[in-house]
Every structure is written in C-alpha cells, then in structure tokens.
Amino acid sequence: MLSYRHAFHAGNHADVLKHFIEVELLRYLNQKEKAWWYIDTHAGAGAYELDRGYAVQNAEFESGIARLINAPDLPPALGGYVDLVRRFNGPGPLRFYPGSPWFAAELMRDQDRMRLFELHPTDADLLAQNFEPLASQLIIDCADGFKGLRAFLPPPPRRALVLIDPPYEVKTDYRTVVSVLKDALQRFSTGTYAVWYPLLQRPECHELPKQLKELPAKAWLNVTLTVHKPALSGLGMHGSGMLVLNPPWTLKTTLEQSLPWLTQTLAQDGHARFQLETGGDA
16 A cells, blocks of 8 residues: 555654664664664655644644653653654754654664665655665665565574564555564564554454464564543554564563553553563563
C-alpha cells in the first residue's frame, strides 16, 4: 500500500514507545566495540516537521513527545531518548521529530552500518536526501522491506537490530510479519528483532504477539502501552506494542523502571495502563 504516510502520526504515543525501546536496544549493542548493523524494513522519510504539513492535521505529537520534551522528572533511560529528540530540534521549541533511522544514525559508530527500506517513492526520496551525509555507511532501497530483508541476513558482523514496523493498513501485514520473521530466524537466529504493532479492536492485533512468542527465538519480551479506552465505534488506535525477539537482558529492568511514569504521562483517560511480559531466557 502506498497511501500510508507516517508524517500524520510523527511523535505520537506509539512513536515514543517504539523509539525509546529502539534507543535502548542500540545502546546495548554499543557496549561492545564489535560492529553492528541496523536494518529497518519500513524506514519512512527519516525526519518530520511538526509545525506544518501532515503532522499538524491531527497534531498527534501533542499527546506524545510534547508531553515529555520539557518534563522535569524524566526517568534516566527516557531522558536519554528525549535528549536525542532535543538534539534533533536544536535550541528553541519542539518543531521536528526524528524517524527511526535518525536515532540509529545518532548512535551509530564508524564501524556500524544501516540498511533502510522504504516502499513509498516520495518518502524514499526524502530518506535519501536526509541521510546523504551518511552515504558511505548505509544503503537505501525503495523497495518492500518484507521482501528485501532476507538479502541482508545474516549481516557480516553477526550483530544486528532489525526493526519491523509496517503500517498494518492491510490485514495481510500481520501474517507477513510472522512469515518474514520465521525466515529471518532461520538465516540469523541470534539477531535482535523488534516488531511494533498497533492496539486496535481487531483480532489480528491480538493474534500477532501470540504467534511471535511461538517463533524459535531464544527469548522474547512483549510490552504494550494503552493510553485511553477503546472507542465504542471500534475505530482508532488506543495504544501500541513492541515485541522484541532475543532482547538484551537489561531491557526488562529498564522498562519496569520507566513504564509507570511513561504511562501516567501519556495517559488520555483513566484506562491508561501498560503490560510487560517475557519468555524463554529473557
């Protein structure tokens, strides 16, 4: 589907959860000198304006990153993520929000590499423009990341974070995520795979994490963050989740320390809550 543009949702509560976890995963990889790869199957444009264009139509960032950017009592781990957003904006008010590849680029060292997929031609062009200074360390494909991922597995350093966050505009995306990960684990069983998914009132959203937990990974961690009660109409996203296959052992403790504060800060009504569960050797 080529209709989806992430700019409509840039900086919302789902981005906060996704990028906070992404930053923690990359920082863990940086604890060793050995190189890593970052592979993003749905990279988007890589950077978004919040004060004009698509982002202002629903202003979802106002109930997301805007609630954190100047919060005085940020938990330490969340403070690291928010500091990166501040760095992206520079001095002054919140006007921009970075995409997933930008966080990876900020944490990437000389020995690390990025491989980015984006199917939407306009966003793929913007992605190439935004990351032109890093051309020697990355490859950008205007292609379906689901189909292209296997070409990069296993990566030469045998260390990688693979981020999978499709728009789920079509129901087949849920099945495709599972099948792609089955193949990925056969090719590169020790990689870290982070899958974002929406919380919607549809059965596919509930089945996806169940199916991912059954994949032959050594361990998994699943976290969901609900920010408001589901709408009576059944429409709209009331939260989101991240399921990480082969997570670092430190991630659970970090989330346990940060999620109570994050849930309270992003809550839109009294139904806000989080759930955190692990399996295998996590």
